[in-house]
Amino acid sequence: MRVTQGMLAANSLKQISNSYNKLETLQNQLSTGKKITRPSDDPVVATKGMAYRSNLSEVNQYKRNLTEAQSWFDNSESGLEQVNSILQRTKELVVQGLNGTNGSDDRQAIAREIEQLKMDYMQVGNTQVAGNYIFNGVNVGAPPISENTSGMIESNINLDPFSIEVSKGIQLRVNIHAENIFGQGSFDLMNNIQTAFEQNDVSSLKDLSTQLDTQISTLLAERSELGARSNRLELIGNRLDSQEITATKMLSDNEDAEIEKVITDLTVQESLHRAALGVGAQIIQPTLLDFLR
Amino acid sequence: MSSTFHGLQVAKRGMDAQQAALYTIGHNVSNANTPGYTRQRVSLETFPAYPAPGMNQAGTAGQIGMGVEASTVERIRDTFLDTQYRDETIKVGYWDARAGALEKMEEIMNEPTEDGLSAVFNQFFESIQDVASHPSEAGSRSVMIERAEAVGNTFSYLSTSLKTIQGDLQKERDVAVTQVNSLLEQMNNVNQQIQNVEPNGYLPNDLYDERDRLLDELSKFIPVSVEYTKSGENASAPSEGVVTVQLQTSRGPITLLDGQNHQVNAISLKTNQDSYVTEIHIGGQSRNPELFPQGKLKGLIEASGYIDSSGDKTGVYASMIDHLDEMAYEFVNWFNDKHQQGVTLEGNKGISFFNDVSQKEGAATGIVIADKIKQNTNNIAAASGAAGTDRQGDGQNAQLLSQFRQNVLINSGNQDVSLDGFYQSIIGQMSVDAQQANRLKSNSETLQGAVEQRRQSTSAVSLDEEMTNMIQFQHAYNASARMITMIDEMLDKIVNGLGTGGR
Numbered sequence: 001m002r003v004t005q006g007m008l009a010a011n012s013l014k015q016i017s018n019s020y021n022k023l024e025t026l027q028n029q030l031s032t033g034k035k036i037t038r039p040s041d042d043p044v045v046a047t048k049g050m051a052y053r054s055n056l057s058e059v060n061q062y063k064r065n066l067t068e069a070q071s072w073f074d075n076s077e078s079g080l081e082q083v084n085s086i087l088q089r090t091k092e093l094v095v096q097g098l099n100g101t102n103g104s105d106d107r108q109a110i111a112r113e114i115e116q117l118k119m120d121y122m123q124v125g126n127t128q129v130a131g132n133y134i135f136n137g138v139n140v141g142a143p144p145i146s147e148n149t150s151g152m153i154e155s156n157i158n159l160d161p162f163s164i165e166v167s168k169g170i171q172l173r174v175n176i177h178a179e180n181i182f183g184q185g186s187f188d189l190m191n192n193i194q195t196a197f198e199q200n201d202v203s204s205l206k207d208l209s210t211q212l213d214t215q216i217s218t219l220l221a222e223r224s225e226l227g228a229r230s231n232r233l234e235l236i237g238n239r240l241d242s243q244e245i246t247a248t249k250m251l252s253d254n255e256d257a258e259i260e261k262v263i264t265d266l267t268v269q270e271s272l273h274r275a276a277l278g279v280g281a282q283i284i285q286p287t288l289l290d291f292l293r
Numbered sequence: 294m295s296s297t298f299h300g301l302q303v304a305k306r307g308m309d310a311q312q313a314a315l316y317t318i319g320h321n322v323s324n325a326n327t328p329g330y331t332r333q334r335v336s337l338e339t340f341p342a343y344p345a346p347g348m349n350q351a352g353t354a355g356q357i358g359m360g361v362e363a364s365t366v367e368r369i370r371d372t373f374l375d376t377q378y379r380d381e382t383i384k385v386g387y388w389d390a391r392a393g394a395l396e397k398m399e400e401i402m403n404e405p406t407e408d409g410l411s412a413v414f415n416q417f418f419e420s421i422q423d424v425a426s427h428p429s430e431a432g433s434r435s436v437m438i439e440r441a442e443a444v445g446n447t448f449s450y451l452s453t454s455l456k457t458i459q460g461d462l463q464k465e466r467d468v469a470v471t472q473v474n475s476l477l478e479q480m481n482n483v484n485q486q487i488q489n490v491e492p493n494g495y496l497p498n499d500l501y502d503e504r505d506r507l508l509d510e511l512s513k514f515i516p517v518s519v520e521y522t523k524s525g526e527n528a529s530a531p532s533e534g535v536v537t538v539q540l541q542t543s544r545g546p547i548t549l550l551d552g553q554n555h556q557v558n559a560i561s562l563k564t565n566q567d568s569y570v571t572e573i574h575i576g577g578q579s580r581n582p583e584l585f586p587q588g589k590l591k592g593l594i595e596a597s598g599y600i601d602s603s604g605d606k607t608g609v610y611a612s613m614i615d616h617l618d619e620m621a622y623e624f625v626n627w628f629n630d631k632h633q634q635g636v637t638l639e640g641n642k643g644i645s646f647f648n649d650v651s652q653k654e655g656a657a658t659g660i661v662i663a664d665k666i667k668q669n670t671n672n673i674a675a676a677s678g679a680a681g682t683d684r685q686g687d688g689q690n691a692q693l694l695s696q697f698r699q700n701v702l703i704n705s706g707n708q709d710v711s712l713d714g715f716y717q718s719i720i721g722q723m724s725v726d727a728q729q730a731n732r733l734k735s736n737s738e739t740l741q742g743a744v745e746q747r748r749q750s751t752s753a754v755s756l757d758e759e760m761t762n763m764i765q766f767q768h769a770y771n772a773s774a775r776m777i778t779m780i781d782e783m784l785d786k787i788v789n790g791l792g793t794g795g796r
Contacts, residue, residue, distance in 0.1 A: 004755035006325065007746065014742065038399045039720060040727030047721040049405035054698070054713065057415035061422045068426045132429060132686060138676070140429055140686030162686050164426045171692070255405070288760040 005287060012280035019273040026266040029257040036255060045255050052251040059244045062167050066237050069164045072174035073230045075129045080223050082124045083181055086117050087216050090193065093117075094209045097197055104200050111197035118190040122153055125182035135178035138162050145182060153187040166236050176226055180218050189215060297787075299343075300780040303360035307773030310337055313363035314766045318759050325754040329506030331368040332754045333498055338364045367531055368498045374748040375505060379512035381741035383588045386513040388734035390592025394462055394609050395727035401454045402613075404720050411716060413447045414698055416440050421695040424675050425688035429638065434670035438662060441646070445660030448621050452614055452657035459610040462597035463568045469514055469590050474559040476511045477538065477550050480504060481557050484535040484550070491534065492526035501533055508536075515540055515560075515588040522553050540575065543584050547575045562594075569606055570599040583607075609726070614657070616719045619703060622656035624712055625649075627701040628694065635674025635690030640682035643674025643690070 028037045039046035093110050096102070102110075125135050125145040132140035137158030144157045157179045163171040189211050196205045314335045324330040342356035403409045420440040423433040483504045490497045511517055518541055523534040535552035549558050558576025565571050572579045582599035585591050598608035606615070625647045632646040648661045666672045676687035701712040710718065 001747075002750045002755065002758075004749060004753040005757075006753045007749045010749070011746075038396070038727070039402075039404060039724030040395065040399055040731055043721055043724035043728055046405055046724050047717045050409075050411045050717050050720065051713075053405055054411060054415050054418075057419060061419045064419075065422060065426050130427075130430075136686075138685070138687040139683040142683065142685075158683055160684070160687065163689070165422065165692050165695075288757040292760060292764075 008283050012284060015276050016280060019276050022269050023273060026262055026269055029262045030266060033257055034255050035257045049251065049255050052247060052254060056247040056251060058168065059240055059247055063240050065164050066166050066233065066240060069166055069172055069174045069233055072134060073226060073233065075127065075134055076176045076226055079124050079127050079135065080219065083121065084219060086121050087212065087219060090114060090117055091212055094193060094205060094212060098202065098205055107197045107200050111194050114190065114194040114197060118187065118194060121190060134175060135182050137175065144178065155182055155184045155187055157182060166233065167240065172229065172233060176222055180222055186215060301777060304773045304776035304780065306340060306360035306362065308770055310361040310363040311766045311770035311773060315763065315770065317366055318763050321754045322756065322759050325756060329502050331370045331502050331752040333366050333368055335363045336365050336367060338362050365496055365529060365531060366498060367496065368501060370752050374744060374751065378741065378744045378748055379509060381737055381744055382509065382512045383516045384737035385734065385741050386589030387587045387592040388730050388737055390589045391596060392727065392730035392734045394596035395723065395730050397458050398613060398723060399727055401451060402720060402723065410447050410451060413443050417444050418695055418698065421691050424673065425691035425695060428675040428688040428691060429685040431670050434673050437673060438667060438670060441662055448617060448657040448660050452617050455610055455614050459597055462593060466593035466597050469593055470560055470562055473511065473514045473590065476507050477557045480507045480538065480550055481555055483507065484552050485555055488524055488535050491524035491528045491532045494527045494529050496529060496532055504536060514590045516586045517549065542580055542586055544580065547578050549575065565600065570594050613723065617657040618653050618655060620712060620715060621660055622650055622653045623701050623703050624697065625656065625660055628697055631694055632674050636676040636678060636680050636684055637674050638671035638685055640680055642680050644672065
């Protein structure tokens with residue numbers, strides 16, 4: 001083939017420009033850390049990347065929801081712990097009251113303590129966390145337990161579960177069955193015990209003592225259920241952690257550049273570029289004219 | 294018997310011919326860098342000999358040569374390569390226009406990144422989930438409204454930016470039409486000049502070059518076929534004549550430039566109010582944009598949008614704008630519908646979260662949060678079930694709303710897909726289109742480059758070669774001049790040296 005100066009120049013320019021393009025691609029990869037800069041570089045990577053990102057975003061959100069659920073469990077648990085102390089103290093007082101050595105005055109004193117315990121019980125039922133009444137189902141804006149005008153305690157608990165989505169499609173109930181612990185029956189029982197002491201009515205105390213035992217075992221049952229759900233949450237948490245790792249890894253595998261490879265390629269490309277420039281300068285310069293006098 | 298001064302005449306012709314060759318070398322060297330220039334060569338032929346061969350010629354033994362003649366100056370060019378080159382140029386023009394348009398679109402859509410629409414969707418999802426787990430909290434409700442606003446803004450930004458680029462492409466398309474018409478006009482002028490010169494027996498090589506360059510230029514925009522009509526009278530044999538340019542369409546050719554009658558049929562585009570091309574008019578004929586052949590012009594028409602034969606808006610940008618509108622429309626309607634089924638913090642039945650969007654067209658720019666929601670975050674219907682004030686901690690409806698991406702169904706090609714699936718598929722489609730355009734652009738550029746190499750190999754000026762020829766012709770010139778000196782000496786001998794015996 002007949003080759004002319006113009007062709008050499010054009011070719012040389014084309015090669016150098018190609019070389020610049022490759023350098024640009026590699027430098028982009030290096031500075032962004034990504035394999036691709038635009039979707040057309042690799043449509044599969046691009047669309048997968050979108051899916052992985054929304055996946056990761058969901059996992060992160062579920063982890064946040066999980067923290068929220070954990071906070072409900074912790075606060076509920078400490079409420080139940082307080083109720084437990086109240087009931088145990090009441091039990092002690094009832095056992096003490098059944099003892100025949102107590103006089104009428106002693107029983108009046110016990111009645112006062114029971115009254116205080118009852119009020120305490122009510123306050124626990126109205127526990128607020130971040131402005132939410134956690135023992136009132138979904139009606140978190142209103143206290144579940146109140147004192148009416150005649151001083152009687154009224155419990156009106158919302159029965160709906162407060163659920164939080166902790167994983168795609170999995171909703172976990174985060175509140176306890178408050179009606180079992182803070183229902184009208186519990187306060188009636190406390191009230192009856194108080195009245196029995198006030199009226200020195202030892203015979204009915206025996207029956208009330210049995211009811212109190214039932215209440216305590218209900219509490220235990222509720223605590224173990226809460227514990228079981230907390231365990232489940234922990235399992236879901238572990239799963240979310242590993243999902244996050246997997247999703248992050250997939251995202252990275254999909255679109256992150258291998259830096260050591262990019263740097264090696266860049267070094268190779270740089271030397272090729274240097275060579276292309278050098279050769280171009282050598283080839284283009286001399287013509288026959290340089291050797292004619 | 295030849296004449297006394299025969300030798301002088303032969304030597305003079307020799308000098309003339311070598312001089313013509315040298316001048317042509319000068320012309321070649323000067324134009325070594327002129328785009329479209331074809332190197333020229335002088336054809337040297339022997340001058341008719343004396344005596345002319347014939348039966349009754351006064352006989353000398355054999356003929357005496359009468360020297361040389363510079364007969365024609367011809368271009369060294371291969372028209373087959375021109376055709377190949379133009380075929381590739383058409384493809385380069387088409388794919389370049391398409392790749393350019395898609396490249397800008399990729400920049401606008403900006404996926405997958407932390408700022409694209411799908412990232413905004415992610416944030417919106419997160420904010421709704423926060424409302425679902427803290428339904429009574431005004432803070433998380435406000436965040437949800439802000440994020441919803443971001444969704445609306447992103448849709449609107451994408452749609453508006455796409456329309457801006459589409460407008461630019463429409464301008465570029467109109468400029469391309471003007472360029473095509475101007476090229477035809479220039480070619481017509483060149484034709485006229487050629488027709489003025491050729492009948493006198495000249496070869497207007499530089500005009501041929503100019504015409505071929507214009508044809509190369511034209512073939513970026515549209516595919517053309519050319520026919521040559523010879524000039525009459527005293528035109529020399531290698532003369533090429535005037536060119537007639539035709540556009541080949543699937544419904545037969547249309548003449549763009551009639552060489553003999555010096556008539557140009559300009560291309561004009563008929564557009565609708567949105568500046569979408571509806572028809573293409575050329576010389577009294579019209580073609581639907583779909584039937585218009587490939588080239589840069591077609592690429593620009595496809596990118597900026599046209600009305601296809603069934604009356605629908607079509608085109609790279611048009612379809613992306615449509616897709617966004619469709620997504621926005623389905624999203625708003627689904628979201629409003631689900632939101633209305635919920636219960637607000639104040640215990641009322643939910644209202645529309647976004648202002649209702651009644652039609653698909655323009656939906657992407659019309660996502661606006663309802664005033665009542667904006668003014669009072671309590672109006673977000675996070676709760677489910679019956680209306681009532683005792684459901685402040687109910688986030689069930691918000692949870693349902695957070696599934697907006699999985700549940701919005703868009704009918705795409707007889708298949709119901711989710712909003713996420715739809716968006717991923719349009720981004721996928723765009724990237725595949727762009728990838729294809731880039732690949733074919735690069736392929737056709739490579740092929741064009743290869744043909745151009747071969748064309749250059751034939752037609753380009755090589756300085757080394759010209760210098761070598763220069764030396765060759767220079768020596769021939771000098772030798773002819775030396776001939777004259779020799780004959781001069783010979784004549785001197787005859788005139789001044791003979792018959793002087795005894796002086």
